[in-house]
Amino acid sequence: MTVSVIVPVYNVERLLERCVDSILNQTKRELEIILVDDGSTDGSGELCDAYAGKDERIKVLHKENGGLTSAWKAGLASATGSYVGFVDSDDWIEADMYERMYQAAREEQADMVVCGLVYDFEDSRIPGHREGSNFRHKVYDRELLEAEFPTLINDGRFFGRTIQPARVTKLYRRQLLLENARFCSDKVSVGEDLQITLPVLCDVRKLCVLQDFFPYHYWINQASMTGKHDGAYLEKIRQMVCQLNRISDAKGVYDFRPQIRNDFLSLSVLAVKNEIFRNYRAGRKTVVKHIRAICEDEMVKEALAHHTMDKLSQSIRLYLYLMRRRHYGACYWLVLVFFKLQYYLGREYKRR
Numbered sequence: 001m002t003v004s005v006i007v008p009v010y011n012v013e014r015l016l017e018r019c020v021d022s023i024l025n026q027t028k029r030e031l032e033i034i035l036v037d038d039g040s041t042d043g044s045g046e047l048c049d050a051y052a053g054k055d056e057r058i059k060v061l062h063k064e065n066g067g068l069t070s071a072w073k074a075g076l077a078s079a080t081g082s083y084v085g086f087v088d089s090d091d092w093i094e095a096d097m098y099e100r101m102y103q104a105a106r107e108e109q110a111d112m113v114v115c116g117l118v119y120d121f122e123d124s125r126i127p128g129h130r131e132g133s134n135f136r137h138k139v140y141d142r143e144l145l146e147a148e149f150p151t152l153i154n155d156g157r158f159f160g161r162t163i164q165p166a167r168v169t170k171l172y173r174r175q176l177l178l179e180n181a182r183f184c185s186d187k188v189s190v191g192e193d194l195q196i197t198l199p200v201l202c203d204v205r206k207l208c209v210l211q212d213f214f215p216y217h218y219w220i221n222q223a224s225m226t227g228k229h230d231g232a233y234l235e236k237i238r239q240m241v242c243q244l245n246r247i248s249d250a251k252g253v254y255d256f257r258p259q260i261r262n263d264f265l266s267l268s269v270l271a272v273k274n275e276i277f278r279n280y281r282a283g284r285k286t287v288v289k290h291i292r293a294i295c296e297d298e299m300v301k302e303a304l305a306h307h308t309m310d311k312l313s314q315s316i317r318l319y320l321y322l323m324r325r326r327h328y329g330a331c332y333w334l335v336l337v338f339f340k341l342q343y344y345l346g347r348e349y350k351r352r
Contacts, residue, residue, distance in 0.1 A: 004081030008071035039065030094215035
């Protein structure tokens with residue numbers, strides 16, 4: 001098999017057919033499709049087995065629940081293709097995705113091929129939007145790729161990533177995944193794709209970027225839009241940052257630590273907003289107390305004091321100033337006022 005497609009599956013019975021059918025309908029027929037049932041408690045596992053009975057290209061693995069990273073690693077251990085792609089089980093892909101990506105990999109003898117994705121919303125009133133990487137060239141040899149290392153994770157902007165971390169928009173040479181899977185901790189649950197994309201990029205000799213190609217559909221349902229308050233969010237991003245720093249040190253091809261710090265600070269701002277938007281029922285005093293705990297975390301204070309982002313908007317500069325100067329009540333009110341302003345401007349725009 002030339003391409004193995006790994007699909008981690010967990011309790012997605014309602015959406016799984018859309019996902020698997022989109023892979024079966026690829027114009028590239030020579031695929032190995034590995035469905036990894038990660039201990040599903042609904043009918044997802046049985047549906048996987050039913051698909052395997054209908055198409056010999058499908059292989060099913062059943063395992064105890066261990067999370068997304070453990071599931072795709074189990075699939076990787078079973079893969080036989082020269083190249084490996086990933087599709088999450090609540091998403092779907094356009095019919096020509098793997099044909100175009102494999103063709104680029106074969107023509108250029110590339111170690112990785114990158115495409116873009118489309119965010120699709122369960123609420124049809126919300127328009128989908130595209131996201132790609134910020135790579136400027138179509139083909140990168142090693143020298144050209146290393147020139148991107150200074151801005152790979154952060155280019156000085158808020159969330160200014162040159163590489164889009166998602167593993168689902170990549171076609172990887174399988175050998176590089178096998179060599180770098182050791183860097184992927186099952187415990188990392190926020191930003192976990194960076195822990196495979198970063199070490200692989202440190203080893204890539206040739207990279208292809210399919211610009212203006214957005215075949216992957218990333219599904220955002222109502223539950224993920226409204227979301228739940230995650231009181232452990234800061235600890236989760238701290239864990240991710242520590243893992244990325246270990247990767248940077250182990251690879252030794254470039255010191256990514258300052259960029260990782262910048263990315264962590266961007267995520268810390270999201271942690272503050274998570275408290276305000278998703279924990280508002282706890283009351284203002286409780287939320288402000290939690291904002292204080294985030295801003296006075298030692299890693300956050302270090303990032304606030306030493307970040308190197310020099311291309312920030314005035315609003316983000318103001319917010320970081322408030323966090324650094326311990327104006328936690330102002331942080332709370334600024335986010336609420338800005339959100340309400342966006343809401344009312346949006347309503348007024350729709351009236352016109």
